[in-house]
Amino acid sequence: MEINKLTEQILKCAYKVHSELRPGLLESAYEECLFYELKQIGLNVEKQKALPLIYYEVKLDAGYRLDLLVENKVVVEVKAIEMFTDVHIAQVLTYLKLTKCKIGLLLNFNVASLKNGIKRLAN
Numbered sequence: 001m002e003i004n005k006l007t008e009q010i011l012k013c014a015y016k017v018h019s020e021l022r023p024g025l026l027e028s029a030y031e032e033c034l035f036y037e038l039k040q041i042g043l044n045v046e047k048q049k050a051l052p053l054i055y056y057e058v059k060l061d062a063g064y065r066l067d068l069l070v071e072n073k074v075v076v077e078v079k080a081i082e083m084f085t086d087v088h089i090a091q092v093l094t095y096l097k098l099t100k101c102k103i104g105l106l107l108n109f110n111v112a113s114l115k116n117g118i119k120r121l122a123n
Contacts, residue, residue: 013037018114075104096123
């Protein structure tokens, strides 16, 4: 599937979750519901996918976990925070580098309008 079409489908599901739940819940609630919606439309989604860090030839289990990996192409990081900071952006960019995915979506559900809680990042 073409990457722009895929991210469009992910965002449609995110809007659906946000309009149903509204702001004020924990990240885990939004993540579970978004996972459910993505599965409902037939996408291959992995939740809380372990992500090892490879340092030279050493594989380190550093405890990184992707919130959602969609179709092995798009990293989705779910937040329920006041606002994005540089650390959140750096986190997704690091995940993109480690997974070799090209696109990441940073989604903040703790906003009145979800359009203000979306950052699309590219590796």
